[in-house]
Amino acid sequence: MYGGRLRRVCRHRRTPGALPTIPESSLPRIIQAIRTTPSHAGCRRSVRISMATRTACPCETLIRIGDMQEEELMQTVEEEFTAILLRARQMLIRRAKIIHPDLQDPGYRLLAVVIRDEAQQQGSLAEKLRLDKATISRLVQHLESLDLVTRTQDPSDGRAQLVSATDIAKEKWRSSGNTLRQELRRQLKEWEASELKNFGDLLHRLNHSFDEIL
Template identity: 30%
Template sequence: MTTPQPGPAEPAAQNRPDEEAIKAAEEQLSLLWRRSRAASYQLARAVHPDLEPSAYGLLAILFNDGPMRLTDLAANIGVGKPSVSRQIAFLQDIGLVHKLDDPQDGRAQLIHLTEKGTHQVKQSQTARKQALDDRLAAWSPADVREFARLLRKFSENYYEN
């Protein structure tokens, strides 16, 4: 006697997590996001007392990806150009970014980190990395790799459904 196999229209229910597991994951993600927002606030305030976390995010993007147009920066974070424009104006006022003509298009400008902006982001990222290193110091290398693998898997699938 053969065991019936699920057909193509039947979901493999045994491969789906149960409600309790999903609830536990949701609770932990919620806690992680709250703590992440608090850490982002602290990172931003370490750069400048009036800096918003979202403006720090712009600095980090410019640090990692290099100079870019305001429209590209806004698209990169998924917000409107006016919001990013206000944040860039503030970052300019405190000396962390400046605008230069785009060599590819004289009508446009590229936003660059200043030397001070680059220094501030490097300093913040070094502190953030040290904090993560401290929190993972007691973990085995295999656990850290598995944690990174699962976070990547979650991130890659986050918006698929």
């Protein structure tokens, strides 16, 4: 947080190379000294530092503190993001069970595609789900046995079939989605409007960044 600004101001590096180790017990005093030094002018040597930290320029020490804080923040983000992914997977499993007790994750993803994109050839499903055609064929057969999809002749290609969601599947998809949506809104109902907006903006930014690498 402070590192970029202080690097432009500070020209007081005494020796090249790595900074000396700073005892954590001394960090509060260093931060306070830097904050109370007027204008941070030339890393004023009027700042009093204990013998344990005298070899380090105060602003460089703060840069190190900033780097430590950034690493801790990144670690927190990674942990919370992993937790969200795990919870999202649990929610998808719950939704699949609401649709049908025997619906597993691969079949759920195939059903999601045919509901979202409507009737699809099996070759198209294989490309979108990144699965081989034999696996897609087995999934379609399984979903047919659950009365969730049906196959019909493709009018534009007599050699191919179209996989479509049944009316039962569409209705269960809508009802299961409404159930999870209500639960999510119940969890967020205490949030302020500004918090929801910021959360939505950050999620949009995160999703957009993934678009560039996936």
